[in-house]
Amino acid sequence: MLMARRGQRQHTRGVRSALLALGWAQALALTVVLQDYTLIAVVAFSPLLVVFAFTGVPGPQDGIGDILYWHRDNLLILFVGGVLWTLATVAYQRRTRGQCTHCGRGGRAAAWTAPESAARWGRAAVLVAVLSSIPYDVTRVAWFLGYPLGITDAFLKDMQDTPGMLGIGLGLAVLSTAGGVLTHGLVARWGEVWPRWVPFKAGRPVALATAIVPALLVAVVLVPGGLQMIRSGNHPFGWGTNYPAMLWVVWGAALGAATLAYYLRRRGTCGHCART
Known part of the structure; x- marks a missing residue:
């Protein structure tokens, strides 16, 4: 909410630093720290998931639920949340620096x-x-x-x-x-x-x-x-x-x-x- 708030009143340096720390911590935790090899498996085998679920190859399966069970579903949901936290934090960081929220340009480029x-x-x-x-x-x-x-x-x-x-x-x-x-x-x-x-x-x-x-x-x-x-x-x-x-x-x-x-x-x- 605080990151999304716009207006003439700017956050103090301390509030801005705290919000950025929270945003990046959430993004890192949800996309990296709490994850495991599940994401690699889903990406690598995504074209075959439906085939595995409904044809029994490479072994007997009982629908897509046998492959995308709750543990994997939960990690995927957390990953999506982490991506959203990343986008929100990047936009807030750029906006409060006076940079373009889309490309990050503004001021002197490194x-x-x-x-x-x-x-x-x-x-x-x-x-x-x-x-x-x-x-x-x-x-x-x-x-x-x-x-x-x-x-x-x-x-x-x-x-x-x-x-x-x-x-x-x-x-x-x-x-x-x-x-x-x-x-x-x-x-x-x-x-x-x-x-x-x-x-x-x-x-x-x-x-x-x-x-x-x-x-x-x-x-x-x-x-x-x-x-x-x-x-x-x-x-x-x-x-x-x-x-x-x-x-x-x-x-x-x-x-x-x-x-x-x-x-x-x-x-x-x-x-x-x-x-x-």
């Missing part, structure tokens, strides 16, 4: 936000993001091929005896590798202009939201998944079960930074404040 600077550190962020995903991909592919990389032979045998287990791991590794390729688009030409082989889009500019929304979503859901693996610590079946996934924290942070750099390079003139 040097690191210049397109040339963003291009430099954005390339570094993309490199870190891509490298962070490799250990997870390599271990899961090795398991699928029968090599117990980072795990015990007994654990590999258990997974081989569980229908679909290694296939799911391989599928996640393929999605991760594809994500790494798409991440490169944040600094490549084809991430700004559709390639010639894309039907109906060839040669047209890539809309900002087309790249930014999915990249930010993946970046945000990676971090809590990685934090859960860190909290789990050592695993009795070997380092390959948890350690590669701990790098999801680095991956998510780097992907978020790369997405920000992409936005700073391409945002152009704001349609609301007309600042460039």
Whole structure:
């Protein structure tokens, strides 16, 4: 309520600081701290959720409720609430600084936000993001091929005896590798202009939201998944079960930074404040 209130009377510095602290604490708690790997699972398997629920693949299911049960539903609701807290806090912070609530421009811009600077550190962020995903991909592919990389032979045998287990791991590794390729688009030409082989889009500019929304979503859901693996610590079946996934924290942070750099390079003139 206080954040949304507008008028001539401005909040004191102390009130403003308290509201910002509350807003960012709520946003961080709901989107990261209280979350686990559920968000990654929902994002990765979202195209298959309905198939899993109503066809019995990969196992017997009794409707969508068997997959999106209350624990997962609750985390998704909390995540949406965290996103809303983030948007509200960003808008309040910008408005009370005299900045545009849509683009954040106003006053003297920091040097690191210049397109040339963003291009430099954005390339570094993309490199870190891509490298962070490799250990997870390599271990899961090795398991699928029968090599117990980072795990015990007994654990590999258990997974081989569980229908679909290694296939799911391989599928996640393929999605991760594809994500790494798409991440490169944040600094490549084809991430700004559709390639010639894309039907109906060839040669047209890539809309900002087309790249930014999915990249930010993946970046945000990676971090809590990685934090859960860190909290789990050592695993009795070997380092390959948890350690590669701990790098999801680095991956998510780097992907978020790369997405920000992409936005700073391409945002152009704001349609609301007309600042460039």
